[in-house]
Amino acid sequence: MKIDIAEQVSHLFAEIDRQTQVFQAATGLYCPPGCGKCCDNEHIEVTVLDCLPLAIELFEAGEGEFWLGQFTEPTRDSCLFYQADALNAGNGRCLQYVGRPLLCRTFGFGTVRNKAGAPELAVCSVHRATQAETVARSQQLIAEGLSAPNFADLAMQLEAIDPAIGRQHYPINQAMRRALERVGFQRQWA
Numbered sequence: 001m002k003i004d005i006a007e008q009v010s011h012l013f014a015e016i017d018r019q020t021q022v023f024q025a026a027t028g029l030y031c032p033p034g035c036g037k038c039c040d041n042e043h044i045e046v047t048v049l050d051c052l053p054l055a056i057e058l059f060e061a062g063e064g065e066f067w068l069g070q071f072t073e074p075t076r077d078s079c080l081f082y083q084a085d086a087l088n089a090g091n092g093r094c095l096q097y098v099g100r101p102l103l104c105r106t107f108g109f110g111t112v113r114n115k116a117g118a119p120e121l122a123v124c125s126v127h128r129a130t131q132a133e134t135v136a137r138s139q140q141l142i143a144e145g146l147s148a149p150n151f152a153d154l155a156m157q158l159e160a161i162d163p164a165i166g167r168q169h170y171p172i173n174q175a176m177r178r179a180l181e182r183v184g185f186q187r188q189w190a
């Protein structure tokens, strides 16, 4: 089993979390408590490699077969790990927050490069609506040199760990199914 690859991905995730925390502390940008707007989205795409540590963790917890069944016949296009809060529209939580993919870790706090090659915050619509001044200050700090996680750089670092499964992006439920199938298959032959 490619545990070593999964460990490298987990290390990258830990570094991303560190960078994000530094950025949040420097800017004051935060997600409103309970907000799940970015998860309640049918267009999230990640790689199989993104999902590998979580797939291994689920099998080790005895939940791999259950989740493989769920992701093989998903009941919706948005992420199956998202649990909406029935009492608060727009709120919800990730059932697998600790092992979530790269995009989930950086959304709202990552940068993209503009035409001139300079990093710019990829602004979350909720952040823009609720913290306009903080968003503007964050943009200004980035322009002045504040470091922030950069989506393209992180995607390249992830891909470098295993290009065979770290390049191609799939809708998140498909990527998760592929990762679970892969881990389940490898466990059968281990």
Ligand code: SF4
Binding pocket: 038, 039, 044, 079, 080, 081, 082, 083, 093, 094, 095, 096, 097, 100, 101, 104, 172
């Ligand atoms: S894995 Fe978790 S954080 Fe990522 S989209 Fe699904 S519910 Fe949201």
